[in-house]
Amino acid sequence: xxxxxxxxxxxxxxxxxxxxxxxxxxxxxxxxxxxxxxxxxxxxxxxxxxxxxxxxxxxxxxxxxxxxxxxxxxxxxxxxxxxxxxxxxxxxxxxxxxxxxxxxxxxxxxxxxxxxxxxxxxxxxxxxxxxxxxxxxxxxxxxxxxxxxxxxxxxxxxxxxxxxxxxxxxxxxxxxxxxxxxxxxxxxxxxxxxxxxxxxxxxxxxxxxxxxxxxxxxxxxxxxxxxxxxxxxxxxxxxxxxxxxxxxxxxxxxxxxxxxxxxxxxxxxxxxxxxxxxxxxxxxxxxxxxxxxxxxxxxxxxxxxxxxxxxxxxxxxxxxxxxxxxxxxxxxxxxxxx
Amino acid sequence: xxxxxxxxxxxxxxxxxxxxxxxxxxxxxxxxxxxxxxxxxxxxxxxxxxxxxxxxxxxxxxxxxxxxxxxxxxxxxxxxxxxxxxxxxxxxxxxxxxxxxxxxxxxxxxxxxxxxxxxxxxxxxxxxxxxxxxxxxxxxxxxxxxxxxxxxxxxxxxxxxxxxxxxxxxxxxxxxxxxxxxxxxxxxxxxxxxxxxxxxxxxxxxxxxxxxxxxxxxxxxxxxxxxxxxxxxxxxxxxxxxxxxxxxxxxxxxxxxxxxxxxxxxxxxxxxxxxxxxxxxxxxxxxxxxxxxxxxxxxxxxxxxxxxxxxxxxxxxxxxxxxxxxxxxxxxxxxxxx
DNA sequence: TTAATATTTGAATGCGCTTAAATAAAAAGA
DNA sequence: TCTTTTTATTTAAGCGCATTCAAATATTAA
Numbered sequence: 001x002x003x004x005x006x007x008x009x010x011x012x013x014x015x016x017x018x019x020x021x022x023x024x025x026x027x028x029x030x031x032x033x034x035x036x037x038x039x040x041x042x043x044x045x046x047x048x049x050x051x052x053x054x055x056x057x058x059x060x061x062x063x064x065x066x067x068x069x070x071x072x073x074x075x076x077x078x079x080x081x082x083x084x085x086x087x088x089x090x091x092x093x094x095x096x097x098x099x100x101x102x103x104x105x106x107x108x109x110x111x112x113x114x115x116x117x118x119x120x121x122x123x124x125x126x127x128x129x130x131x132x133x134x135x136x137x138x139x140x141x142x143x144x145x146x147x148x149x150x151x152x153x154x155x156x157x158x159x160x161x162x163x164x165x166x167x168x169x170x171x172x173x174x175x176x177x178x179x180x181x182x183x184x185x186x187x188x189x190x191x192x193x194x195x196x197x198x199x200x201x202x203x204x205x206x207x208x209x210x211x212x213x214x215x216x217x218x219x220x221x222x223x224x225x226x227x228x229x230x231x232x233x234x235x236x237x238x239x240x241x242x243x244x245x246x247x248x249x250x251x252x253x254x255x256x257x258x259x260x261x262x263x264x265x266x267x268x269x270x271x272x273x274x275x276x277x278x279x280x281x282x283x284x285x286x287x288x289x290x291x292x293x294x295x296x297x298x299x300x301x302x303x304x305x306x307x308x309x310x311x312x313x314x315x316x317x318x319x320x321x322x323x324x325x326x327x328x329x330x331x332x333x334x335x336x337x338x
Numbered sequence: 339x340x341x342x343x344x345x346x347x348x349x350x351x352x353x354x355x356x357x358x359x360x361x362x363x364x365x366x367x368x369x370x371x372x373x374x375x376x377x378x379x380x381x382x383x384x385x386x387x388x389x390x391x392x393x394x395x396x397x398x399x400x401x402x403x404x405x406x407x408x409x410x411x412x413x414x415x416x417x418x419x420x421x422x423x424x425x426x427x428x429x430x431x432x433x434x435x436x437x438x439x440x441x442x443x444x445x446x447x448x449x450x451x452x453x454x455x456x457x458x459x460x461x462x463x464x465x466x467x468x469x470x471x472x473x474x475x476x477x478x479x480x481x482x483x484x485x486x487x488x489x490x491x492x493x494x495x496x497x498x499x500x501x502x503x504x505x506x507x508x509x510x511x512x513x514x515x516x517x518x519x520x521x522x523x524x525x526x527x528x529x530x531x532x533x534x535x536x537x538x539x540x541x542x543x544x545x546x547x548x549x550x551x552x553x554x555x556x557x558x559x560x561x562x563x564x565x566x567x568x569x570x571x572x573x574x575x576x577x578x579x580x581x582x583x584x585x586x587x588x589x590x591x592x593x594x595x596x597x598x599x600x601x602x603x604x605x606x607x608x609x610x611x612x613x614x615x616x617x618x619x620x621x622x623x624x625x626x627x628x629x630x631x632x633x634x635x636x637x638x639x640x641x642x643x644x645x646x647x648x649x650x651x652x653x654x655x656x657x658x659x660x661x662x663x664x665x666x667x668x669x670x671x672x673x674x675x676x
Numbered sequence: 677t678t679a680a681t682a683t684t685t686g687a688a689t690g691c692g693c694t695t696a697a698a699t700a701a702a703a704a705g706a
Numbered sequence: 707t708c709t710t711t712t713t714a715t716t717t718a719a720g721c722g723c724a725t726t727c728a729a730a731t732a733t734t735a736a
Contacts, residue, residue, distance in 0.1 A: 006722055017686045022724060032684060049479065052454045053395045054722035057691045062391065064434075064455075073420065073618075078411045085437065094451060096402075096432045099423065113432060116390045117402075141387065229622045258624040280411075284567045286596040344692055355716045360694065370714060392692035395721045 005046045014042055025050070056118060065307060066114040066122035066143075067095045070102055074223055075279040076249060077125070080148060080300035084123055087304035093120070093311075104129040115141050120311045123303050125149040128191050144310045148303035149296065151193060158306040160321050162294035164194050167325030168201030169208075171246055171274045171292055174327060176209050179336035180244040180272060184217040186231045186256060187248030195220075198248060198276075215240055223248065228255025229262075236263055243271060243336040250275035250282045250291055257285070257332065272333040278326075287331035295323035343384045352380055363388070394456060403645060404452040404460035404481075405433045408440055412561055413617040414587060415463070418486060418638035422461055425642035431458070431649075442467040453479050458649045461641050463487040466529050482648045486641035487634065489531060496644040498659050500632035502532050505663030506539030507546075509584055509612045509630055512665060514547050517674035518582040518610060522555040524569045524594060525586030533558075536586060536614075553578055561586065566593025567600075574601055581609060581674040588613035588620045588629055595623070595670065610671040616664075625669035633661035 011021040016035065024031045024039040031039075042048075056062045067084055069077040081097075088095055096114065100107035107127045111134075114122055121144035126134075132154045138145050139157075147159040175183055185202060188195040199218070206213050217238060221227035228247060235241060247253035253275030257267040267273040268287035275282055275291035282289040306316045349359040354373065362369045362377040369377075380386075394400045405422055407415040419435075426433055434452065438445035445465045449472075452460060459482035464472075470492045476483050477495075485497040513521055523540060526533040537556070544551045555576060559565035566585060573579060585591035591613030595605040605611040606625040613620055613629035620627040644654045 004722095007724095008722075018723075019687085019725080020685060023685095026724095030684070035684080047479075049450075050454050051395075051456065051722050053391050053400070053456050054691090055724070057389075057391050057395055057693090057722080058724045060691080072410060073413065073416045075411065078416060082411065082437070085435075094434045094455070097423075097435050099420070116388050117432070118389065118391050141385075225619055225622055255622060258622055261624040281563055284563055284593060284596055286599040342692095346692075356693075357695080357717080358715060360692095361715090364694095368714075373714080389692055392721090393694070395692080395723090396694045398721075 005048045006051065007048075010039060010042050010046065010048060013046075014038060060118065061311075062118040062120055063093050064114075064117055064119045065093050065095050065311070066098065066110065066119050066124070068098045068100055068107060068110060068122060068124040068126070069149075070125060070127070070223075071099050072097070074249075074251060075281060076223070076251070076277050076296055077149075079279060080125075080296050083297040083300035084148075084304040087301050087308070091308050091312075093308065095123075100127040102128045108134065111138060111143070115143055119143060121145065121307045123148060123307050126152055128189070144307060146303045146307035146310065148299050149194075153193070158303070158310070158316050158321065160299035160303045160306070161323070162296065162299060163322050163325050164197035164294070165201040165204065167276065167292040167294055167327075168198040168246070169204045170201075170325060170327040171276070171290070172202045172205035173209070174290070174329065174333065175244045175246065175272060175274065176205060176211065178244075178272065178333060180242075181211065181336070182215040182240060182242045183244045183246055184219065184235055184242040185246050185248070186219045186228060186235070187221050187223055187252035189220050195248070202246070215242070217242060221252065223251055225251050225255035225258070228252035228257075229259040230255075232256055232259030232263060244273070244333070245271065246274045248276055250277045250279045250289055253289055253291070253332070254281070254285055257287070257289075268332045268334050270337075272336070274333060278328055282328070283330070289328075290330045290333040291328050293326040293328055295325065298323050343386050344389065345386075348377065348380050348384065348386060351384075352376060398456065399649075400456040400458055401431050402452075402455055402457045403431050403433050403649070404436065404448065404457050404462070406436045406438055406445060406448060406460060406462040406464070407487075408463060408465070408561075409437045410435070412587075412589060413619060414561070414589070414615050414634055415487075417617060418463075418634050421635040421638035422486075422642045425639050425646070429646050429650075431646065433461075438465045440466045446472065449476060449481070453481055457481060459483065459645045461486060461645050464490055466527070482645060484641045484645035484648065486637050487532075491531070496641070496648070496654050496659060498637035498641045498644070499661070500634065500637060501660045501663050502535035502632070503539040503542065505614065505630040505632055505665075506536040506584070507542045508539075508663060508665040509614070509628070510540045510543035511547070512628070512667065512671065513582045513584065513610060513612065514543060514549065516582070516610065516671060518580075519549065519674070520553045520578060520580045521582045521584055522557065522573055522580040523584050523586070524557045524566060524573070525559050525561055525590035527558050533586070540584070553580070555580060559590065561589055563589050563593035563596070566590035566595075567597040568593075570594055570597030570601065582611070582671070583609065584612045586614055588615045588617045588627055591627055591629070591670070592619070592623055595625070595627075606670045606672050608675070610674070612671060616666055620666070621668070627666075628668045628671040629666050631664040631666055633663065636661050 007018045007021050011018040021039050024036040098110040104127045123146050125148050145157050151159040219231050275289040278291045278293035282291050309316045345356045345359045349356040359377050362374040436448040442465045461484050463486050483495050489497040557569050613627040616629045616631035620629050647654045
C-alpha cells in the first residue's frame with residue numbers, strides 16, 4: 001500500500017505551495033502553463049487521488065444526490081432511474097439510491113442520511129404519506145428537491161408527472177369505442193394522487209360518451225405482475241365479469257394476461273387488457289400490449305435536469321412539468337363480445 | 339436557513355469541549371451520563387446534523403460502498419441489488435450505483451470516482467474485459483472488493499457465483515430426458531466465464547448420456563427479452579429447427595416464448611423452452627417457466643456480507659462461494675415431438 | 677532607469693470532526 | 707491529611723483541501 005499521496009506531497013516534491021498545486025490541477029488561469037504541466041505530470045506519476053471529502057468539507061458541495069423511488073425492481077422506475085443516471089452522469093454527479101417501498105420511515109431515515117453526507121439534492125418519487133413538511137425540512141437543511149412521477153400537494157417544488165388523468169381517459173375511450181361497457185380497473189391505490197387521477201380519467205371518458213358507469217370493479221393492488229396475475233381469479237368470480245380490464249401499469253397488465261391464460265382466456269381475443277406506462281417490455285410481450293406511453297423516461301430526465309440546475313444555482317428550465325401521454329394501440333385489445 | 343449548527347456550536351452553548359460533545363453523541367462510556375443527556379438533548383433541540391464528511395476525513399472511513407452491475411433493468415441484477423441493499427442497510431452502509439453495460443471505460447471511471455469519495459469498498463459484477471490488474475489497483479487504493487455473479491480469473495478476492503455448469507447441465511439433462519436431441523442455445527456470450535460454463539454444462543449432459551451433439555445452434559445475444567424475441571425468427575429459419583430452446587436467462591426465455599407465439603407456436607406444447615435464474619417473474623409468466631434457480635439473491639447477500647466483513651476487518655465467512663443450483667420444472671417444457 | 681501594472685506564488689486559515697495525551701475532579705485508601 | 711486510583715473533561719493536533727491576501731517576480735510604460 002503506497003503511502004497516501006496528497007496535494008501537499010506533490011507540492012513538497014515540486015517545491016511549490018499546495019495552493020499552486022490545487023489551482024494547477026483545476027486548470028486555473030492563475031498558474032503558469034509550465035508549472036501546471038509539471039504539477040499535473042507529477043500527480044499522474046505519483047498516483048495522486050483527489051480527495052473529495054476534504055474538498056467537500058471545504059466547499060460544502062458534495063456532488064452526491066439522492067435518488068428515492070418506490071422500487072427499482074419495477075421496470076417503470078428502473079427505466080426512470082436509467083434516464084436520471086444518464087443525466088447526472090453528464091454533470092459528474094453520483095447518486096445514492098433508496099427504494100422506499102412506500103415505507104415513510106425508511107424514506108425519512110434515508111433523507112436524514114443524505115443530509116449527513118451533505119448531499120446536494122434529491123430526486124424523489126415520494127412515498128405515500130409524505131407531507132409538505134417533510135419536503136420543507138429537506139430544503140431547509142440544504143437538500144434541494146425535485147420530484148418525479150409522484151407529487152406532494154401544496155409545494156412549488158419542481159415536480160414532473162405524467163398526465164394520468166388524460167392518459168387513463170384515452171385508454172378508456174379506446175375501450176368504449178370497442179364496445180366495452182363493463183370494465184374492471186386493476187392496480188394502483190387511491191392513496192396516491194396517481195391512483196385518483198386515473199380513476200378520474202376513467203370517469204371523464206364515460207361522461208364524455210354520455211354513458212353511465214353501471215358496472216365497475218376496482219381492485220387496488222401493488223404495481224407488479226404477481227398482483228395482476230392474482231387479481232384475475234377474483235375478477236373471473238364476479239357475477240358479471242368485465243369484457244375489458246384496464247390496468248394501472250404494464251406490469252400489472254402482463255400479470256393479468258398471464259393469469260387469464262392460466263384460465264384459458266386469451267387477451268386480445270376473449271377479453272381486452274390495457275396497460276399503462278409503455279415500458280420496454282410492452283411491445284414485445286404477447287399479445288403486444290395496448291397501453292399509454294406516459295413519458296416516464298422523459299420525466300426522469302427532466303427531474304434530473306431540474307435538480308442539477310437548482311444545484312448549480314441556475315434557473316430551472318421553464319415549460320410544462322406534465323408530459324402529454326400517447327395511446328399505443330396494439331394487440332391486447334379487441335371488440336367487446338356481444 | 340438556520341445557521342449551521344456543528345459540534346462546537348453545541349459545545350460552546352453548553353460550556354463543554356467539542357471532544358466531550360463528540361464522545362457523548364456516540365455513547366462513549368468516557369463521558370458522564372448526565373453530561374451525555376444534556377448534550378444529546380441540546381443536539382436534538384438545535385437540529386444538529388452529524389457531518390459525515392468531516393468525520394470521514396478524520397477517520398478515513400466513509401460508510402459508502404460502490405455497487406457495480408451490468409444493468410439494473412435486468413431483473414437478475416435488480417433482484418441481486420435488492421438483497422445487497424438489505425444487507426448493507428443492516429450495517430448502515432450506503433451505496434453508489436453504477437451500471438457498466440459491459441463498458442470497461444465506464445466501469446473504471448466509476449471506480450476512480452469511488453476512490454475519490456473514499457469508498458470503503460465495492461461489490462462488483464465486473465464488466466467484460468476486467469483484468470486482474472484492475473482489481474489489484476482497487477485494493478491497492480484501499481477499495482476492498484467482493485465480486486458477484488461474474489469473476490475475474492487469477493485473484494483470491496471473495497467471489498460469489500452460481501454454478502452455471504452444473505445448472506446448465508441440469509436443464510440439458512431434463513431436455514434430453516424429454517427426448518430432445520436438437521437443442522438451440524440462446525443468449526449469453528462466450529466472452530464471459532458464465533457463458534463458457536453454460537456451454538460446458540450443456541456438453542456434460544450429452545456426454546453423460548452417451549449422446550453425440552449432432553445439431554446445436556448457439557446464438558449469442560444480450561440477456562434481455564428483446565434479444566430472445568428476435569432470436570426466434572433466426573431459429574425458425576433453420577433447415578432443422580430445434581425441438582427445444584435452452585436460454586441463458588429467464589428474460590431471454592420470456593422473449594423467446596413471446597417470439598414463438600408471434601409465429602403461432604406455443605412453448606410447452608409445440609416446442610420446449612427453458613430459462614435460467616428463476617427470477618420472480620418466471621413462475622407467473624405463461625407458460626410458467628422451466629428454469630434453474632441459481633440462487634442469485636443468495637450470492638448477492640453473501641457478496642455484501644463478505645464485503646462488510648472485510649471493511650470491518652473481520653474474517654470473511656468461510657464456506658463455498660458457489661451456490662448449488664436447483665432445477666425448477668414447470669410448464670414451458672414438454673416431450674419432444676416425434 | 678524608475679515607476680506603475682500585471683502575473684505568479686506562498687503563508688495562513690478554516691471546513692467539522694476524532695483521538696491520544698494531558699489535566700482536573702472526585703473517590704478511595706493509608 | 708496526603709497519596710493513589712478512578713472517573714470526567716479538555717487540550718491540541720491533525721485529516722486534505724480551497725481560498726483569501728499579501729508578497730515576490732516579471733512586464734510594460736514613463
